[in-house]
Amino acid sequence: MASSAILLFTDYFNHPSIPAYILAGIIVGRFFPQEEMLSFVQIGLAFLVFIFGVKMDPERLRSVAKESQIAGGIQITVIGLISLTAGYFLFNFNPINSILFTLSAVLSSTLVGLDILEREIHINLTHARLAESIHLTQDVIAILILIGLGSVQTILTNIPQNLYYGLMIIAASLAFRQILFDQLTKLTGGSRELMMLLSITVLSAFIGAAQYFNISLAVGSFAAGLAVSKYPYNIEILDTTGSLKDFFSAIFFVSLGALITTPTQKVLMVSALLIALTSIFKPYTVITALILQGHNKRTSYLTGMSIDQVSELALIIAIQTHLAGIMNDVLFQAIILTATFSMLTSSYTQRHKEEIYRFMSKYDILPDAETTIRTRIDGKLENHVILVGYDTQGKRLADKLKEENQQFVVLENDPEKVEELHDNNDNYIFSDIMEDETWQKAEIEEAKLIISTIPLRSASNKITGLETDADIILRSEEVKEAEKLLENDKVIYVNIPDMTGAELLSDHIEGIMENVNYREELRRKNMLELRKYLQSEEG
Template sequence: MTDLLGALGLIFVVSAVLLVVAHQFSIPVVPVYIITGLMLPPLVGQDLTLELAQWGIAFLVFVFGVNVEPTRLEAVTGDSEFVAAESVLILGGFGYGAALLLGLDALNAIYFSIAAALSSSLVGQDLIRREIYINLLYGRLVQSVHFIQDLIAIVLILVLSASVFTPDAIAAALGYGVLLLLIAVVVRVYLFGTLIRLSGGSDELLILTAIGMLIGFIIGSELAGVSIAIGAFAAGLAITKEFTQNLALLNGLDSLESFFSAIFFVVLGSLVTVPTLDVVIVAATLIVLIAILKPIVTIYLLLYRGYETRTACLTSFSLDQVSEFSLIIAIQAFILGRIAPDIFQAIILASAVTMITSTATKQFEEELYRFISRYPIFTSAHEKMAEQSNVESDLSDHIVLIGYGKLGTQVGKVCHELEEDLVVVDHDPDQLAWARREHSNYVFGDAMDPETWQRAGIDSCRLIYSTVPDRRLSERLLEIETEADVIVRADRTDEALDLFEQGAAYVNVPDFLASERLTDTVRDLLAGERTTETLRDDGTASLRDTQVDLQEAGPWNR
């Protein structure tokens, strides 16, 4: 116990020092943690190190499970199922073939191919946390693909962790795993809401309830003889964060995630040893499959499903790393003596490298997208995009509205009431479907793409209104050579001031506008210009009108 506490203390002390330096240069935390692990000497024995890695993964998988909200993923489920399944089959096939060419036996080739096929939901979604928060299309695609791949990974864990490879043992493991997931669904649908009500709004009870459910499901997985990661994943699915007064739970989970992220990624770095030539060759092959072939395959699959090039590229750049579930499979196989030590070390090395390179592809995603989009083979979706667009050929002096979410719906309604010609631009198929019902002119495409601008008639419009709080998009729109006024959206006042300086006619900062309106309301109330009764009546009426508008606009806008 003393050795373990000392190891954890050293992990956090060294990590904290390096994080201070990294923060000054805006370096992502994952590479810092892994490099910390590479720098530290072996802290504890290998058995305890592997145990720490598994527990770190389990707690992070739990947080991922909590963050999965199926209702937000419904719109892209069909596409993500296709992309996840096809990419696993294609990369798994290439990986298995490459492993055999390297001289691996069948079982080790399977472990190699699994590492090549599955992507890390922990790293990938940490990199696009903001995109998921503001509900961007490719953020939902990445989250949904990861969720489907994690379900595939759970099946593989149950099969490969069976005590013996016999039909009865595999069937028993699968049965226990499915049972845990079914219990999680039942708890989520029928029990968790009751637990929230019984907590009476107590922050402490909410956090203890979540931790208690995690421990309960982990105990259940231990009793069933399956991986604790499966129990942790089921516990996460049993909890929904979509309820009022959820701030304490979210803050508690963030702290939990930060704590175990440090443990897991530092331990992952510490597992990397000085590689032999054979390990380097196997790891390099795995890295090529993951960092180069996997994004190419993902891009083609998304283009085939009708998505435009930028969405396909940005989605693929969040799937180019080894999955934590692949690490669990490799660790369990190593403990059971089923995987060759060199293959295990190659998977560990490839994991560390790809989790670092993945942060680099995220940082330079726009540059990589522009490089890839130069090649005609990656622009095959434009024909399908044109088929889903409709703009009158003689349209001019119109308004181009980018994004048909909550704000876009309201702006579209105002334009309709004023009988203004409007072109809606969105790359979310379902949001565009709702725009198609309300408006006659619409473009399916990415607002960053010049071809989308051409279809929307930006050269002849008089106003461009972007409802998307994306600084890169806002700055790109302000670079367009057009006489039209440009209105954009920002989350922060300092960002808004920069956009004003770059030529924006107006910058919508929702928090700032809301605070101004609240200040005016308080001033009117204190000055006696409004009574509490009229204030309450006006507020209630406004909320009811907004609720009706959002219900008419579709479930993803609520």
């Protein structure tokens, strides 16, 4: 009830929901024992870890795996050494508590970090895949630690046995995914309700197995998610369990806020350092590592800023070790306080990421390095087409432009796609379209047409704000947004996947290239189609 009232207030002022839940938890925490709230946190986390397992698709991350793993490894090493030294020598923690302090500093929240990047992940942007890969690596480390710890009752008593049982559960989930899952999904007959019941049944079974072998519930939840993560069924499971995810997210954040108590001076000191390591030094280390590997500043920045939180799996480790009497109360309260603060601020840093990036760029806060950004331009660009993005649609459009013997250059930020462009001997610029330098390299003043295949409003706004006489074709996922974009006189067409496809757009290329009247008629028809679609939806 408290969270609903605060959520209405924050929603009215267009603020993120996470701070509302945490604030509600701080209020209700005054009326409930901390032991009860610890149980609620673990229940909420168990389901959210399951959702992470369902989303996991390592195959999609291969093109950035090397760079992300190097960046993640550097971050874990640098921040790990700093935090381990500080825990042992500055705060006089014993070796185990120093290690637990280090884990809280180096691991980041998949729940918060990737949830905020959900749309960017969906459309396969490079920084989103880099972030997803870093989070995946960290979560695998955390899961292995949880397996080794065992349950609260058996924590640290038999690590080899815990590892054996835990890895056996993970292996069973992979076997289920490969052998049984397809057969069981066929039995559901395409029913969404049965699909949801199947996923909940699998979750219950693996949590039961984890309890039987005295392994952390989070391990069972992760294994269950992994078991049903097969594409495209996992998309339907995520869709049908969306309301449950929102419910358990609320439970988790409210319970987290309720765990906060009045901090002592030492708790504040430990938390202050942990906040600095988590929210400042950890992202900056990843940003630097990616820039040194040749990624542009904006991609590196957006990736680094996705890990400025304490991991929910680190919270599970903290709760288990605290309940078992291993983690001291000062460290536990500092971790809870830092996790709450970092998850709260992360919502706002992500919302205002572009403003923060412009500020950091203006004052040269981001590191400089010789980049390995590749550019291939054959001859002088003149009266050419700038093609933004080289996904499925971009490839079809590039083929059509070749058929028309039209000079073009592709702006792309994905290393794998750039390799494909290089092999095809096509013109390309490997850079970020939000950077002015990218458009200067693309000879924007000489271009006659810009075609964007990226359905992000920020990308469309950047393109329409360019000083150019070129006609513009954009892409959007929302009809109302498309209608708004067409109000700009330079925009002659907005492609919407639900209404039009790449093949239809490519059919217009010849007319757009050769005939001014064709462009004007195309714009008029596009606007009429959008209005007709909106009227049918409203009617």
